[in-house]
Amino acid sequence: MLIRVKRRSDPKPSELTPKSVYEDRRRFLRTAAVAGASAAFPGLLVSGAARAGRKLPRVRHNPDYSTDETWTDYDDITSYNNFLELGTGKEDPKENAHRLKTRPWSVAVEGECERPGVYDLEDFVKPHRLEERVYRLRCVEAWSMVIPWVGFELRTVLKAARPTSKAKYVAFESVYDPKNLPGQRRRILDWPYKEGLRMDEAMHPLTILAVGLYGEVLPNQNGAPLRVVVPWKYGFKSAKSIVRIRLVEKQPPTTWNTLAPDEYGFYSNVNPEVDHPRWSQKKERRIGEFFKRRTLPFNGYADEVAHLYAGMDLRKYY
Numbered sequence: 576m577l578i579r580v581k582r583r584s585d586p587k588p589s590e591l592t593p594k595s596v597y598e599d600r601r602r603f604l605r606t607a608a609v610a611g612a613s614a615a616f617p618g619l620l621v622s623g624a625a626r627a628g629r630k631l632p633r634v635r636h637n638p639d640y641s642t643d644e645t646w647t648d649y650d651d652i653t654s655y656n657n658f659l660e661l662g663t664g665k666e667d668p669k670e671n672a673h674r675l676k677t678r679p680w681s682v683a684v685e686g687e688c689e690r691p692g693v694y695d696l697e698d699f700v701k702p703h704r705l706e707e708r709v710y711r712l713r714c715v716e717a718w719s720m721v722i723p724w725v726g727f728e729l730r731t732v733l734k735a736a737r738p739t740s741k742a743k744y745v746a747f748e749s750v751y752d753p754k755n756l757p758g759q760r761r762r763i764l765d766w767p768y769k770e771g772l773r774m775d776e777a778m779h780p781l782t783i784l785a786v787g788l789y790g791e792v793l794p795n796q797n798g799a800p801l802r803v804v805v806p807w808k809y810g811f812k813s814a815k816s817i818v819r820i821r822l823v824e825k826q827p828p829t830t831w832n833t834l835a836p837d838e839y840g841f842y843s844n845v846n847p848e849v850d851h852p853r854w855s856q857k858k859e860r861r862i863g864e865f866f867k868r869r870t871l872p873f874n875g876y877a878d879e880v881a882h883l884y885a886g887m888d889l890r891k892y893y
């Protein structure tokens with residue numbers, strides 16, 4: 576059963592959504608009501624530990640691109656993180672979240688395009704209708720979560736930039752701020768964090784830029800104020816806290832591929848048939864669950880994205 580993303584022809588979410596999801600929603604609404612009392616600053620997208628829990632306005636749930644699986648607990652999503660800029664332990668990013676300064680924040684769109692630009696975060700996000708999309712996230716470390724993201728499709732940004740015919744790949748760059756980010760004072764990798772996608776992957780409607788989760792402003796530890804989410808690839812392809820989107824002609828160098836090319840390929844599609852050199856990728860532990868579950872090809876999004884790789888040897892291009 577690979578079809579986990581719903582189609583337009585499918586029943587409405589109210590007919591399908593398991594009870595647990597509604598219970599999660601109710602719990603979320605209770606939490607939000609408490610948090611709402613401290614929402615003194617109405618500016619869009621104000622992030623940071625002190626203002627966590629601010630609800631994002633005008634978010635439309637998109638059932639066509641959402642899995643029906645039970646949402647991972649908010650506390651797990653925000654306290655079990657990989658974000659090396661904020662430390663190497665799973666709980667470090669939450670503890671150090673306040674060290675990430677998300678104001679002011681600008682995003683550069685540049686490279687092989689007719690309309691490059693540098694945008695203040697607000698201006699960058701404002702033209703987009705925010706959607707909630709419930710995606711699975713599968714980490715290369717063989718754990719997974721189900722996360723209700725809030726964001727918009729990356730392709731709208733790319734199209735607006737008018738890519739030239741030379742634009743074959745998209746490179747992403749995360750924040751570089753060693754004064755504030757404790758992880759960047761250590762040379763554990765060649766900062767800033769870099770990732771990349773092939774143009775057709777970046778233009779795929781499943782690929783989004785997220786600004787929130789659980790209906791709220793993205794917590795810093797999850798990559799505030801703006802991060803990429805590519806649900807059919809291992810989690811590390813989804814770069815957090817991005818400041819630069821560059822259209823390029825050649826396959827760009829990426830952090831993990833540069834650091835350990837034998838362990839992390841450029842594509843990094845979730846593939847249970849290709850083991851990591853040091854462990855199996857056949858199963859995963861859904862955070863919050865006890866028994867492991869089988870990992871699905873393309874993280875369950877094969878129907879949507881497998882065609883992008885037709886004719887490619889995915890053992891070679893892992």
Ligand SMILES: Nc1nc2c(c(=O)[nH]1)N[C@H]1C(S)=C(S)[C@@H](COP(=O)(O)O)O[C@H]1N2
Nearest residue numbers: 656657658659714749768797810811813815
């Ligand atoms: N800038 C940056 N982005 C990053 C990482 C990182 O260390 N730095 N870790 C990646 C990894 S390995 C995973 S699994 C996901 C985790 O996202 P989450 O904490 O929101 O679940 O973020 C990815 N994006």
Ligand SMILES: [Mo]
Nearest residue numbers: 714715810811
């Ligand atoms: Mo990961």
